[in-house]
Amino acid sequence: RxxxxxxxxxxxxxxxxxxxxxxxxxxxxxxxGGDVQVMGxxxxxxxxxxxxxxxxxxxxxVCRTATQGIALVGMDFAEVDExxxxxxxxxxxxxxxxxxxxxxxxxxxxxxxxxxxxxxxxSAEEVAYCDILIDKFGTGELPVEEKTKLNxxxxxxxxxxxxxLTKKMxxxxxxxxxxxxxxxxIVDPNDAKAFAKLEEExxxxxxxxxxxxxxxxxxxxxxxxxxxxxxxxIGQPLDADAWLVSVEEMDRRASQARENARIAKRRAxxxxxxxxxxxxxxxxxxxxxxxxxxxxxxxPDDLMSLLSGGRPPANGxxxxxxxxxxxxxxxxxxxxGSPFLSKVIDYIQQNGVPFEHVDVWVPSFVPADGNAGGGxxxxxKCRLCFAGCAxxxxxxxxxxxxxxxxxxxxxxxxxxxxxxxxxQVALFGxxxxxxKFSFNVGCGLPGRVYQSGIPTWExxxxx
Numbered sequence: 449r450x451x452x453x454x455x456x457x458x459x460x461x462x463x464x465x466x467x468x469x470x471x472x473x474x475x476x477x478x479x480x481g482g483d484v485q486v487m488g489x490x491x492x493x494x495x496x497x498x499x500x501x502x503x504x505x506x507x508x509x510v511c512r513t514a515t516q517g518i519a520l521v522g523m524d525f526a527e528v529d530e531x532x533x534x535x536x537x538x539x540x541x542x543x544x545x546x547x548x549x550x551x552x553x554x555x556x557x558x559x560x561x562x563x564x565x566x567x568x569x570x571s572a573e574e575v576a577y578c579d580i581l582i583d584k585f586g587t588g589e590l591p592v593e594e595k596t597k598l599n600x601x602x603x604x605x606x607x608x609x610x611x612x613l614t615k616k617m618x619x620x621x622x623x624x625x626x627x628x629x630x631x632x633x634i635v636d637p638n639d640a641k642a643f644a645k646l647e648e649e650x651x652x653x654x655x656x657x658x659x660x661x662x663x664x665x666x667x668x669x670x671x672x673x674x675x676x677x678x679x680x681x682i683g684q685p686l687d688a689d690a691w692l693v694s695v696e697e698m699d700r701r702a703s704q705a706r707e708n709a710r711i712a713k714r715r716a717x718x719x720x721x722x723x724x725x726x727x728x729x730x731x732x733x734x735x736x737x738x739x740x741x742x743x744x745x746x747x748p749d750d751l752m753s754l755l756s757g758g759r760p761p762a763n764g765x766x767x768x769x770x771x772x773x774x775x776x777x778x779x780x781x782x783x784x785g786s787p788f789l790s791k792v793i794d795y796i797q798q799n800g801v802p803f804e805h806v807d808v809w810v811p812s813f814v815p816a817d818g819n820a821g822g823g824x825x826x827x828x829k830c831r832l833c834f835a836g837c838a839x840x841x842x843x844x845x846x847x848x849x850x851x852x853x854x855x856x857x858x859x860x861x862x863x864x865x866x867x868x869x870x871x872q873v874a875l876f877g878x879x880x881x882x883x884k885f886s887f888n889v890g891c892g893l894p895g896r897v898y899q900s901g902i903p904t905w906e907x908x909x910x911x
């Protein structure tokens with residue numbers, strides 16, 4: 449069983465006072481990075497060095513002191529944070545950025561991303577570490593669950609793609625080899641020291657400072673997760689308060705990393721779209737690139753790398769305004785919003801109109817010569833300027849052949865669902881992009897609608 453914390457805040461305080469740092473040495477192999485602490489005597493051991501013969505344990509396996517139980521050590525984020533600070537403080541490298549160059553990407557998602565697996569060549573140190581993992585897996589001297597497949601174990605420990613393992617060990621039949629527990633730990637202290645040495649040599653062989661810190665963090669996390677599952681399987685009680693606090697922090701960081709990736713993706717797409725549109729502007733269409741908050745346009749290769757990363761006032765004066773309504777949406781946060789936009793969204797939701805996003809342009813009088821600082825005598829002309837955007841909370845779903853609007857007319861409440869995060873980011877970026885544009889009367893879709901006073905339905909606005 450796992451002892452769960454009743455108060456994560458209190459658990460965090462208790463953990464910081466009672467749990468040793470990640471640099472605490474293992475009492476069996478004398479190498480830092482202990483995973484499990486014996487409560488009472490305070491001895492710390494690696495998960496792979498901790499013997500459990502007859503659970504629950506009654507005394508420390510090292511000093512033989514009577515124990516009150518064992519506790520899983522929480523994760524230490526210090527090395528990863530220090531590596532990122534060092535990268536941010538260093539001057540940027542010259543030359544083309546490689547997709548795998550994490551030293552130029554300190555916001556790289558380090559936690560909780562199952563798709564973020566290592567590729568590329570094997571170093572001699574990694575091969576040696578992989579060999580000893582296979583050896584101890586085969587002799588049953590690791591805290592691994594019964595019937596775990598060797599390919600799954602190696603992929604998780606080395607943070608490696610399965611295709612990379614298969615290519616390196618073509619005839620090893622990794623997926624056909626399953627774990628069968630013997631001792632559940634490395635019995636010989638000399639073997640434990642050799643194991644720890646090979647693990648450390650593999651970590652130090654990684655050139656990238658951030659990747660090196662991430663790999664060390666990842667391997668420690670894997671050992672502790674394995675030990676936790678092992679204790680559950682054999683019935684050994686385990687105090688996991690400090691561990692669960694660090695898991696919560698990992699989840700928070702993973703969520704923040706995903707949000708940063710969405711923002712970077714949206715900015716990159718906007719920058720490239722603005723560059724393309726600015727070089728192909730129709731007559732009477734104006735694009736403002738000032739204060740966009742986006743970086744210079746990316747090269748096609750960098751843009752595709754990012755996208756595959758696999759790492760986002762509407763006062764109509766006399767009541768006349770041209771509105772372009774696009775299906776799909778973002779969260780209901782009205783940047784430069786107004787009561788007019790709120791009423792448009794309320795009408796859409798109450799009447800089952802199958803749209804989720806609204807962009808609004810209103811007529812404004814600007815200097816004809818483009819000089820915003822012109823005096824009162826300067827000639828002006830009417831131009832449709834961006835007045836705001838808004839989105840609904842959800843999207844209306846059709847029911848059979850009837851639209852949401854038809855269902856509302858028949859007195860039926862149409863089905864709906866919240867938009868996905870991807871849809872939210874896409875339409876938030878759509879509204880953010882729209883504010884860069886203004887139109888002369890009769891030019892562009894908003895300008896043509898305003899001039900004619902007749903609504904239009906465009907099914908392929910990208911054309």
